[in-house]
Amino acid sequence: MLRKKGLKTNDKHIKKLAAIVGPKEILFHKEDLISYESDGFTIHSHMPKAVVFPKNTEEVAEVVKYCADNDLSFLARGAGTGLSGGAIPLNGEVIISLVKMKRLLSVDLENRRAVVEPGYVNLKLTNSISDKGYYYAPDPSSQYCCTIGGNVAENAGGAHCLKYGVTTNHILGLEVVSPTGEIMEIGHDGIPDAPGYDLLGILTGSEGTLGIVTKITVRILKNPEEKQTVLAYFDDVADGSQAVSDIVSAGIVPAALEMMDKIAIEGVESAAFPVGHPKDIEALLLIEVDGISAGIDEQINEILDVCKKRNVRSVKVAQDDDERANWWANRKTGFGAMGAISPDYLVQDGVIPRSTLPEVLKRIGDISKESGLRIANIFHAGDGNLHPLILFDSRIPGQTDKALEAGSACLQACADAGGSITGEHGVGIEKREEMRFVFSDKEIEAQTDIREVFNPHYLLNAGKLFPSPGRCAEVKNELKAEAAE
Template identity: 70%
Template sequence: MFGRKKRRLDPLIRQLMEWVGETNVLYRREDLVAYECDGFTLKKGEARAVVFPADTREVAAVVRLLHRENVPFIARGAGTGLSGGATPLGGEVIISLVKMKKLLRVDLDNRIAVVQPGFVNLKLTQSIADRGYYYAPDPSSQYACTIGGNVAENAGGAHCLKYGVTTNHILGAEVVLPDGEVIRIGDEGIPDMPGYDLLGLLTGSEGTLGIVTEITVRILKAPQGKQTLLAYFDDVEEASRAVSDIISAGILPAALEMMDRTAIEAVESANFPVGHPLDIEALLLVEVDGIEAGLKSQVEDITELCRRRNVREVKTARDEKEAAAWWANRKTGFGAMGAISPDYLVQDGVIPRSTLPEVLGKIREISRDTGLRIANIFHAGDGNLHPLILFDERKPGEKERALEAGSRCLKVCAEVGGTITGEHGVGIEKREEMRFVFTKEEIAAQIRLRDVFNPGNLLNPGKGFPQPGRCAEVKQEIKERRMAEG
């Protein structure tokens, strides 16, 4: 009976099973549902199968097979991405790297660690914290997201202002190219290997140039001291100007975060309230770190700069516990929107810091025009905005209005000399918005680069770039939606 069942299987599934074992392939419709999207849930598709390779050899074998059979495929980590980079468009085989989750080596003297792609971001810091070290990139999803996924997306986090994003912390990688060839780049963690910066090109390529199967990262010594401040403002513009003042004064905080009134309402209604006043217009969460002796005067300077911008109250965290509570309140901010809205869409524009007041004003206009509330939680020090557009998918037309509002926010960012994504990636979501920042020729140049690595475009097709047949696709989508809605 088993034999007969197997014989009816899609021959490709059978071949995949031969490489990774029967239990490591999902192919039944009900098993594939969990893989129909990532953290960007507004677009879904059905994969042909999901495979769970155990090592590089299996990844390479699977890729060679799919390449030979001309079947598209996607690498996937924890699926926490926010732009649909790991979402199938239909018919792809998903190569899940969650079983490749080992910490392979830590070399504290040379300050490097070698991990498999499925190793969870936060676990790295947890594994070395007792010896006083940590891994700097800290996306809000760090308790779940994998370092492989971080490389694909060039993930950021709250502490990029001082410490940089993922690309600044990746020193080497083993990579399976889309035809199954395995290459190693900078594998001993030695920088500046002769040749083009393949590692830099792969990082942030949203899984379209290669699949990383081993990653060498830089680890840092935890700072000697840390001070965390909260500043409450009655005026968003004053808060924005305080941000610029702090940076202009030559202070380089480890993090400089801002939340507006709507965002504060949400975090205070959610799981980690810390008692922020609900009648303020904005708060700044500032962290300075480094040599203990130098922190006191930095805290004083920041406090004074906030006072000059008519801050209502500035306070310094009494201890690590209080600072941790403030951070938990901030880091769970996106999810907290669930407490005040059935659905939300998060955007990820970046602007020159100095244009913050102007841009926040324009986002308020977009909110008025579309009739949707927009909360702002963002990395103010980097100028990386996260407008959270609140909507109710059950109300007809709201989802579309939310998407439109999101796109308009990005347009505003592009118009002031910024960009459409600072850390979430283009994925499916922002493919068309690429045109806000790049010319046709510049997009073509990027696609030519993709063709060098991924000539058949089998690896994660349809992501990251505007679609040529966009008009037809939109019409089709509208038609499908109408049919679904009956």
């Protein structure tokens, strides 16, 4: 289609960008750009100027340098599954899509590491090394399509991050193109206590505002000797939440400890992977323990005891890998499954201290009543990472705003409980103002000062992560005023 339309344009920037990446690796016709107007946060959309598909780091650097020299806003995009609007081209950006940089470059089993390009899809890594007995731990539910570059930018989590840590705990080194087009190597391939500032820590989770990641060295883990999975049904959400606290207080660190409430169960049982969960229960827990075989049975028995003490209606242990895989497939379709029971939904992503789970879930129930919108809860209960899913119908005037208000109120409840406004989905454009729930003006300014060092002209992914207009916007206006003088 691209070739048929050709490169007929008078826009000198499009011509130059096409010369850098090749005429087949750029989109700029309006109808081709529509699917790049938004990401997983579909409430907002903006038209990009163009989308380019570089094939290597040098092309990324050349595109960035061209944009920086010509005052063109730009941003990186992986699979576009982000849920906070990080890849939305708010300023009509040139989108630098990394999906063609999708190779597994090397696997070093001896040193337990692998090197991937940023467009490499998360699940492919585990699939490529599982026959050798290894896996890559961070497992966002979107892992079948999201990219490891996007995971680094968002510091993605997942069901199995309770025991093994989120993306930042598995990144050993990065190659990054700076917002002015220089190629930098960051991190020391896992050398402990490397000298200098922890730039790897700053880059990971910076939501594509400090640089474009072009190569990633990740830690890979040996498959556990054994794993067992428990499914527990509760008639009372408070009992289920209390069981979560009890399990962790008993000294057990499950690999995963997930919870779904009644509305969420209605959703997953109406969607692609029903497994026969009863629809009249109030909550279910999916609990996985793994490690060396010795001791696993004891942990499972202890978990069963805790559930019984907390009035579980029924509890069972997966009989084989197929049953376990079905339970996980059902859980991992959770967000998308909301589409089966509601025209629209907004996913929220707060974090709370585990012990406050019952009170915060109650507050979310109250927010649902106050807003008149149903709210489902699917979440990583073990690490207190809540995902209230606010169901609404954007065709009804006012409902989108109501959903956004309810989402913000859920985040306020998390902050009030001593938690935070994002556990894994990032701030993007969605939660910029909510940053004020957890940071003072001074603390926000300290962070925007860091962004200014990396991103001095504020052309890379502007308008994301911090409240608007924010210090960088002011600096950019000052620079523009100076240039005009």
